[in-house]
Amino acid sequence: KNEVEQSPQNLTAQEGEFITINCSYSVGISALHWLQQHPGGGIVSLFMLSSGKKKHGRLIATINIQEKHSSLHITASHPRDSAVYICAVNDGGATNKLIFGTGTLLAVQP
Amino acid sequence: ETGVTQSPTHLIKTRGQQVTLRCSSQSGHNTVSWYQQALGQGPQFIFQYYREEENGRGNFPPRFSGLQFPNYSSELNVNALELDDSALYLCASSLEDGREQFFGPGTRLTVL
Numbered sequence: 001k002n003e004v005e006q007s008p009q010n011l012t013a014q015e016g017e018f019i020t021i022n023c024s025y026s027v028g029i030s031a032l033h034w035l036q037q038h039p040g041g042g043i044v045s046l047f048m049l050s051s052g053k054k055k056h057g058r059l060i061a062t063i064n065i066q067e068k069h070s071s072l073h074i075t076a077s078h079p080r081d082s083a084v085y086i087c088a089v090n091d092g093g094a095t096n097k098l099i100f101g102t103g104t105l106l107a108v109q110p
Numbered sequence: 111e112t113g114v115t116q117s118p119t120h121l122i123k124t125r126g127q128q129v130t131l132r133c134s135s136q137s138g139h140n141t142v143s144w145y146q147q148a149l150g151q152g153p154q155f156i157f158q159y160y161r162e163e164e165n166g167r168g169n170f171p172p173r174f175s176g177l178q179f180p181n182y183s184s185e186l187n188v189n190a191l192e193l194d195d196s197a198l199y200l201c202a203s204s205l206e207d208g209r210e211q212f213f214g215p216g217t218r219l220t221v222l
Binding site for chain 2: 004030031035040041042043044045048086088090093094095096097098099100101102103
């Protein structure tokens with residue numbers, strides 16, 4: 001079992017829909033990240049969370065430390081949101097290395 | 111402020127060869143982490159360098175090695191390449207706490 005699990009693996013939505021991607025983790029963490037990866041490969045950080053909720057534009061991220069669960073929401077989705085969304089956690093060890101989920105491939109159709 | 115850069119962008123090698131990938135960290139960052147991302151998978155931690163010393167290592171064999179230079183740029187070296195080494199190699203720079211990591215665009219390595 002992976003230490004960071006995401007669902008769904010693939011998601012197709014119509015433009016304007018509300019989207020939720022879920023992430024569960026089984027290890028102790030110092031922070032959780034939501035990242036976006038486009039087909040070219042580059043990874044962009046969307047959020048870093050250690051508690052509560054953060055909002056940036058149409059994106060909202062929440063974390064429940066007790067339940068070891070986080071969600072990424074996209075409101076009013078748009079085709080330009082199409083990308084792979086990855087959940088990752090800092091393991092809190094000496095390197096604070098990131099442990100990644102396998103990602104959610106989102107396609108938003110016009 | 112200069113972001114994280116990596117070179118080359120793409121690379122094709124044959125089995126048994128050696129490869130060196132390069133990463134320049136974001137200005138002000140003294141820590142570099144390297145990750146391997148196989149197709150359809152999430153990145154896997156290879157190792158981290160802090161102040162020119164290896165600070166921690168993931169589950170990768172010794173033929174994966176690295177260096178960090180006084181300007182905090184870094185190299186990843188892979189010897190005796192295998193087909194399974196084909197992947198996107200990502201470097202990320204950070205401050206020493208490693209919490210917020212900034213990623214480069216990656217180097218896509220293909221081993222034939």
